[in-house]
Amino acid sequence: MDWLSIIATFIIGSCVGSFLNVLIYRLPMEESIWSPRSHCLHCNKTIPWYRNIPLVSFFIQNGKCAECDASISWQYPLVEIINGCVWAVCFYIFIPLQAGLTAMFSSVLITLAWIDYKTMMIPLSLIITGICIIVISVFANLLVWQMVFWGAFAGVLIPLAMMGLTYLFTRRQGMGWGDIQLGLIIGAWLGPWFMMIALFLAALFGILAWISISIINGFDRNRPLPFAPYLVVSTMALLFCESWVVLWFDKFLLL
Numbered sequence: 616m617d618w619l620s621i622i623a624t625f626i627i628g629s630c631v632g633s634f635l636n637v638l639i640y641r642l643p644m645e646e647s648i649w650s651p652r653s654h655c656l657h658c659n660k661t662i663p664w665y666r667n668i669p670l671v672s673f674f675i676q677n678g679k680c681a682e683c684d685a686s687i688s689w690q691y692p693l694v695e696i697i698n699g700c701v702w703a704v705c706f707y708i709f710i711p712l713q714a715g716l717t718a719m720f721s722s723v724l725i726t727l728a729w730i731d732y733k734t735m736m737i738p739l740s741l742i743i744t745g746i747c748i749i750v751i752s753v754f755a756n757l758l759v760w761q762m763v764f765w766g767a768f769a770g771v772l773i774p775l776a777m778m779g780l781t782y783l784f785t786r787r788q789g790m791g792w793g794d795i796q797l798g799l800i801i802g803a804w805l806g807p808w809f810m811m812i813a814l815f816l817a818a819l820f821g822i823l824a825w826i827s828i829s830i831i832n833g834f835d836r837n838r839p840l841p842f843a844p845y846l847v848v849s850t851m852a853l854l855f856c857e858s859w860v861v862l863w864f865d866k867f868l869l870l
C-alpha cells in the first residue's frame with residue numbers, strides 16, 4: 616500500500632473518530648446521536664461544518680471554541696488520532712473487506728472503552744453493533760463460526776469465573792455485567808486461544824495500573840477499576856501483532 620492510501624485511510628478513520636466522539640458524549644446520556652447537530656458544550660452554538668473538520672479545526676482554533684473561547688477537551692482530537700491510526704493500520708495489514716470490518720469493530724471497541732472509562736458503564740447498543748459486525752464477518756467467510764462460538768463461550772465463562780472468585784474472596788462485585796457482554800463480542804472476534812491471552816494481558820495491565828494509581832494517589836480498596844479499556848487495548852495489540860507476524864512470514868519466509 617502506498618503512502619497516499621495510508622493517509623487517505625487515516626483521514627477517513629479520523630472522520631469516523633469524530634462521530635465516535637459524538638457517541639461517547641451522547642450515548643451515556645441517552646441523547647439522540649443524529650440531532651441536534653454538533654454544538655459547543657459551553658455556549659451551545661451550532662458548529663458549522665467548516666469549523667468541524669477532524670483534527671484540523673481543533674489545532675487551527677488552538678483547542679478553543681471559535682464563538683466563546685471555551686477550551687475544547689483533548690478527548691476530541693485524541694479519539695480522532697487513535698481511530699485514524701487504527702483504520703490506517705487495518706487497511707495496511709488486511710485485504711479491503713476484512714480491513715473495513717476489522718476497522719469498524721475496532722471503532723466500536725474504542726467507543727466502548729472510552730465510555731466505560733468515563734462512566735463505568737457499557738451501552739448495550741454498542742454490544743449489539745459489535746454482534747452485527749461479527750455476523751456479517753461470518754457470512755463473508757472472514758470468521759469461522761466454530762471459533763466464534765468457542766471464543767464467545769470463553770469470553771463469557773472466564774470473566775464470570777473471575778467475577779465469582781473476586782466475590783468469594785472480597786465480597787465485592789469486581790466486574791460488571793457490561794464486562795461479560797464485552798467478553799462475549801471480543802471472544803467471538805478473537806477465538807478462544809487469543810481471548811485467553813487477551814484476558815490475561817488485560818488483568819495484568821489493570822492490576823499494574825491499579826497499583827500505580829494507588830502509589831500516586833494513596834491506597835483505597837474501594838477504588839473502582841474499569842476493565843474494558845485494558846481488555847480493548849490488549850485485544851487491538853493482539854489483532855495487529857498477529858497480523859504483523861503473518862505479514863513478516865509472508866514477506867521473508869515464503870517468497
Ligand SMILES: [Zn+2]
Pocket residue numbers: 655656657658659660680681682683684685
Ligand atoms: Zn462555545
